[in-house]
Amino acid sequence: MNNFLEIKNLSIAFPGNHLVNTLNNFNLKLEKNGSLGIVGESGSGKTLSMLALTRLLPKQAIVSSGSIDFLNHNLSEIDNLNFYRNFSGKKISMIFQEPMTALNPVYTIGRQLMHTYMYHNKVGKKEAHHKSLEMLSSVKLSDNLERMKQYPHQLSGGQRQRVMIAMALINNPSLLIADEPTTALDVTVQKEIINLIQELKEKFGMALIFISHDLGVVSQVSKNIIVMKRGDIIETGKTYNVLNKPKKLYTKTLISCLKNLNTKRKKNQRQKNNKIIEVKNLSKIYKLPSKLFSAKKIINAVNDINFSVYEGETLSIIGESGSGKSTVAKMLNGLLTPDRGEILISNKDVNKLDTNERAEMIQPVFQDPYSTLNPNHTIGYIIARPLILNKPFLFDELRNLVLKTMDLVGLDKGFYYRFPNQLSGGQRQRVAIARAIILEPKILICDEPTSSLDVTIQEQILQLLKNLKQKLGITIILISHDISVVKYLSERILVMLDGEIVETGDTISTLQNPKKEYTKKLMSAVYEI
Numbered sequence: 001m002n003n004f005l006e007i008k009n010l011s012i013a014f015p016g017n018h019l020v021n022t023l024n025n026f027n028l029k030l031e032k033n034g035s036l037g038i039v040g041e042s043g044s045g046k047t048l049s050m051l052a053l054t055r056l057l058p059k060q061a062i063v064s065s066g067s068i069d070f071l072n073h074n075l076s077e078i079d080n081l082n083f084y085r086n087f088s089g090k091k092i093s094m095i096f097q098e099p100m101t102a103l104n105p106v107y108t109i110g111r112q113l114m115h116t117y118m119y120h121n122k123v124g125k126k127e128a129h130h131k132s133l134e135m136l137s138s139v140k141l142s143d144n145l146e147r148m149k150q151y152p153h154q155l156s157g158g159q160r161q162r163v164m165i166a167m168a169l170i171n172n173p174s175l176l177i178a179d180e181p182t183t184a185l186d187v188t189v190q191k192e193i194i195n196l197i198q199e200l201k202e203k204f205g206m207a208l209i210f211i212s213h214d215l216g217v218v219s220q221v222s223k224n225i226i227v228m229k230r231g232d233i234i235e236t237g238k239t240y241n242v243l244n245k246p247k248k249l250y251t252k253t254l255i256s257c258l259k260n261l262n263t264k265r266k267k268n269q270r271q272k273n274n275k276i277i278e279v280k281n282l283s284k285i286y287k288l289p290s291k292l293f294s295a296k297k298i299i300n301a302v303n304d305i306n307f308s309v310y311e312g313e314t315l316s317i318i319g320e321s322g323s324g325k326s327t328v329a330k331m332l333n334g335l336l337t338p339d340r341g342e343i344l345i346s347n348k349d350v351n352k353l354d355t356n357e358r359a360e361m362i363q364p365v366f367q368d369p370y371s372t373l374n375p376n377h378t379i380g381y382i383i384a385r386p387l388i389l390n391k392p393f394l395f396d397e398l399r400n401l402v403l404k405t406m407d408l409v410g411l412d413k414g415f416y417y418r419f420p421n422q423l424s425g426g427q428r429q430r431v432a433i434a435r436a437i438i439l440e441p442k443i444l445i446c447d448e449p450t451s452s453l454d455v456t457i458q459e460q461i462l463q464l465l466k467n468l469k470q471k472l473g474i475t476i477i478l479i480s481h482d483i484s485v486v487k488y489l490s491e492r493i494l495v496m497l498d499g500e501i502v503e504t505g506d507t508i509s510t511l512q513n514p515k516k517e518y519t520k521k522l523m524s525a526v527y528e529i
Contacts, residue, residue, distance in 0.1 A: 004030065004031065004032045004070065004071055004174070004175075004207065005028070005029070005030040005068075005069070005070050005071075005175060005207065006028070006029050006030075006068075006069045006070075007026060007027060007028040007029075007049070007053070007066065007067070007068050007069075008027055008066055008067050008068075008069075009025045009026070009027065009065055009066045009067070010023060010025070010026040010027075010049065010052060010063070010065070010066030010067075010068065011023055011024055011025055011026070011063070011064045011065045011066055012045075012048055012049075012052060012057070012061055012062065012063055012064065013061075013062045013064050014058075014060055014061060014062070015060060015062065021064070021231060022043075022045055022048060022231050023045040023048050023049055023052075023231045024045075024231045024232050025065075025066075025232075025233075026045065026049050026066070026231075026233060027233065028049070028226065030175075030207055030209065031207070032174075032207060033201075033205055033206065033207055034207050034208075034223065034224070035201070035207070035208040035209075035210070035221060035222045035223050035224070036207075036208070036209050036210070036222055036223075036224045036225070036226065037209075037210045037211075037212065037218035037219075037221065037222030037224070037225040037226070037239060038050075038209065038210070038211045038212075038225075038226045038228060039211075039212060039213060039215060039218055039225060039226070039227055039228070039254070040213065040227060040228035040229055040234075041213060041229065041454040041456060041457070042213070042424070042425060042454055043230065043424075044228040044229050044230060044231065045228055045230070045231040045232075046211050046226075046228050047179055047180075047211055048061075048231075050094065050177050050179065050209065050211060052068070053068055053070075053075070053088075053092065053177070054088060054092055054094055054177070055075075055084060055088070056094075063076070070088070070091070070092070070175070071091060071174065073087065075088060086120065089119075089120060089171075090120045090171045090173065091173055091174045091175065092173055092174070092175045092177065093167075093168035093169065093171070093173040093175070093176055093177070094168065094176075094177040094178075094179060095161075095164050095165055095168050095176070095177070095178045095179065095181045095197075096164065096179055096181075097179050097180035097181065097183055098183075099152070099157075099160035099161050099163065099164040100152060100153075100157075100160060102164060103152040103160060103163065103164065104152075105151065105152055105153060106151075107151075108148065108149055108150060108151055109136075109147055109148055109149075109150050109151070109152070109155070109163050110129070110132055110147075110148030110149060112163075112167065113128075113131075113132035113135065113136075113148075113163075113166060113167055113170060114128040114129060114131075114132050116167050116170055116171070117131050117132065117170045117171065120171045121171070129148070131170060132148060132166075132170070133145070133148065135166040135167075135169060135170050136148070136162075136163070136166055138166065138169070138200065138203075139162040139163070139165050139166045139169075139196060139200070140162065140196065141159060141162050141163070141166075156321060156322070157185055157186075157189065157321055158185060158186075158189035158192065158193065158321075161181060161182075161185065161189075161193055162193070162196070164181075165181075165193075165196065165197065165200070169200060169204060169206075172204060173204075173206060174206060174207065175206060175207045175208075175209070176197075176201065176206045176207070176208050176209070177209045177211070178197060178208065178209070178210045178211065179211045180211060180212055180213070181193060181197070181210075182194060182212075182214070182217060183212075183214075183451070186319075186320040186321050186481045187481050187482070187483060187522060187525045187526060188320055188521060188522060188525045189320065189321070190217070190525065191524075191525035194217060194220060194221060197210075197221065198220075198221060208221065208222070210222050213454045213455060214455070215243060215254060215255065215258050215455070216258070216526075218239065219239055219240075219243055222239050223238065223239060224236070224237065224238060224239060225237065225238075225239040225242050225243070227242065227248070227250065227251050227254070229250050234248050234250045234251060235247060235248045235250075235251045243255060253456065254455060254456065257455045257456045257458070257459045258455050258484075260459055260488070261455070261458065261459060261462070261484040261485065261487070261488045273310040273311040273312055273313070274310065274311050275308045275309065275310055275311075276309055276310060276311045276345065276346060276442060276443065276475050277308060277309035277332070277343070277344065277345055277443070277475075277477075278308050278343075278344040278347075279305065279306060279307050279308070279328075279332075279341070279342075279343050279344075280306055280341050280342050280343075280344070281304050281305075281306060281340060281341035281342075282302055282304070282305050282306070282328070282331065282338050282340070282341035282342070282343065283300070283302055283303055283304050283305075283338060283339050283340040283341055284300075284301045284302040284324075284327050284331065284336065284338055284339055284499075285298055285299065285300055285301065285339050286298070286299045286301050287299075300498075300499045301324050301327045301499050302324045302327050302328055302331070302338075302499045303324075303498070303499040303500050304340070304341070304500075305324075305328070305341075305496075305499075305500060305501050306501075307494055307501065307504065309443075309475060309477060310475070311442075311473075311475055312469070312473055312474075312475055313475060313476075313491050313492060314469065314475075314476040314477075314478060314489050314490040314491055314492075315475075315476070315477050315478070315490060315491070315492050315493070315494065316477075316478040316479075316480060316486040316489070316490035316492070316493045316494070316507060317329070317477065317478070317479050317480075317493075317494045317496060318479075318480060318481060318483070318486055318493060318494070318495055318496070318522070319481070319495060319496035319497055320481065320497070321481075322498075323496040323497050323498065323499070324496050324498070324499040324500075325479050325496050326447060326479060327499075328479075328496075329364070329445050329447050329477070329479050331343060331350075332350065332362065332443075332445055332477065333358075333362060333364050333445055334350050334351060334353070334358050334362075337351055338351070345361055345362060345442075345443065346361065346442070348361075350362075356389075356390045359386060359389075359390055359439055359441070360390065360439050360440070360441060361441055361442050361443060362441055362442070362443040362444075362445060363386075363436035363437070363439065363441040363443070363444055363445070364436065364444075364445045364446075364447065365429075365432050365433055365436050365444055365445070365446045365447070365449050366432065366447055366448075366449075367447055367448035367449065367451055369420075369425070369428040369429045369431065369432040370420060370425070370428055372432060373420040373428060373431060373432065374420075375419060375420050375421060376419075377419070378416065378417050378418065378419060379406075379411075379415050379416060379417070379418050379419070379420070379423070379431055380399070380402050380416040380417060382420075382431060382435055383402045383405060383406065383431060383434045383435045383438055384398055384399075384401075384402045384438070385435065386435060386438055386439050387401065387402075387438055387439065390439060399416075401438065402416070402434075402438070403416065405434045405437065405438045406434055408434070408437070408468070408471070409430045409431075409433050409434045409437075409464060409468070410430060410460075410464060411427065411430050411431065411434065415427070415431075424457075425453050425454075425457060426453055426454075426457035426460060426461060429449065429450070429453065429457075429461050430461070430464065432449075433449075433461075433464065433465070433468070437468060437472065437474070440472065441474070442474065442475060443474065443475045443476075443477065444465075444474055444475070444476050444477070445477045445479070446465065446476060446477070446478050446479065447479040448479060448480055448481070448482075449461060449465070449478075449480075450462060450482070450485055451480070451481075451482060458485065459488075462485060462488050462489050465489060466489065476489070476490075478490055483511065483522065483523065483526045484526075486507060486511070487507060487508070487511060490507045491506065491507055492504070492505070492506060492507060493505065493506075493507045493510050493511070495510070495516070495518065495519050495522070497518050502516050502518050502519070503515060503516045503518070503519045511523060
């Protein structure tokens with residue numbers, strides 16, 4: 001049999017007032033050592049289909065129809081859970097989107113790797129320890145005897161993802177499922193992880209199913225593709241054919257949104273506006289706790305940087321994790337105090353402003369709105385909160401201002417009494433933007449505002465920020481590692497590495513003709529279709 005995995009007519013529903021189908025007649029065929037990409041927006045059913053394959057579906061999920069044939073076993077007919085775990089757990093492995101939540105925070109890396117190997121193989125601790133070290137070397141981690149003793153929080157995002165890959169491959173599976181494995185990673189680390197997965201696929205002779213909403217990444221890793229929307233398969237075929245000659249309108253829309261983000265704008269001709277922000281000799285030092293018989297380790301998170309921001313412009317700060325870009329954003333917001341240097345906003349020292357005055361000048365928009373919106377409060381109250389804290393208002397006046405702001409960011413007034421968990425990711429980000437602009441600040445600091453959003457929602461949020469900038473005359477500082485987002489939104493760019501600015505200039509000129517090796521490295525890691 002050529003297809004070692006075949007899923008036929010799989011449908012999954014969730015109970016409510018009536019059964020709601022979230023996956024409709026899903027079909028999939030995959031050959032041994034083959035590669036398949038599954039793309040679509042959040043809620044399209046791409047992850048749900050793979051959770052059914054691994055029997056990790058939520059308890060309330062109901063598989064209403066379908067069959068799953070894998071290595072001559074009908075998995076949907078296996079009732080013996082222990083047999084299923086031993087069979088599919090060893091033959092099928094999954095890399096999850098966020099390794100920090102998938103790895104157990106109270107166990108060392110070594111213990112988790114060893115347990116995974118010992119569970120499926122009748123071996124002792126010595127052999128499991130040796131196998132774990134071997135796998136850490138396979139995923140190109142160094143100092144692995146020390147790494148085995150570390151906990152997940154002691155590793156970087158890229159290192160945690162490598163550990164997840166090592167854990168997924170430690171039992172030499174026949175099928176590897178990678179669920180958004182690079183979403184939260186820097187562009188250079190993303191490329192390293194993609195190359196690593198491809199290399200290990202060939203080394204271990206596995207089949208690969210790669211789930212993502214990043215079409216550029218999928219085009220690199222899969223020979224075939226499935227495009228999904230709201231539980232249905234919209235289009236399927238060879239990856240190159242589907243991405244270059246899509247037949248369905250939805251696929252064309254996805255690709256159009258991605259290409260819109262990557263549209264090369266003309267070189268910006270910045271008007272000679274006044275400086276609204278001046279950063280002078282800014283430095284921030286972190287002191288890590290000392291180990292036994294050793295001195296405290298000092299990290300220069302930001303090291304003597306200087307730059308200016310002009311009224312009405314969008315300035316992007318890019319760089320890898322640990323480059324210092326988010327530390328700069330926190331100091332601009334007054335959330336961190338510099339160790340040296342000063343930050344002037346409209347010629348006023350940001351650290352000498354009182355809370356209310358600073359809130360009316362500069363506001364943040366964070367990466368993950370779900371974690372920054374209080375789940376116990378209504379949308380209306382969340383947006384109104386800055387006004388309540390800063391100015392006295394009558395109830396009707398306050399409500400009218402909130403509704404006006406909601407309209408400005410494209411939120412229907414019907415959302416006023418809803419809660420954050422009743423909104424989509426894009427809607428929650430609109431709420432976060434509404435909360436940030438309701439005080440009519442001069443500056444928005446947007447820290448990775450679209451990194452967790454699908455490409456179609458990304459374009460909507462970025463266009464919203466563009467429109468707000470024009471209507472309200474807001475200055476925007478964008479913190480991002482997504483080059484397409486930077487190109488779409490900003491006129492000028494700062495490139496940071498190890499706490500220092502290594503290159504600056506007009507966004508398009510700098511990205512098209514980088515002068516520094518680090519900027520060239522960033523650009524070489526960008527995947528486009």
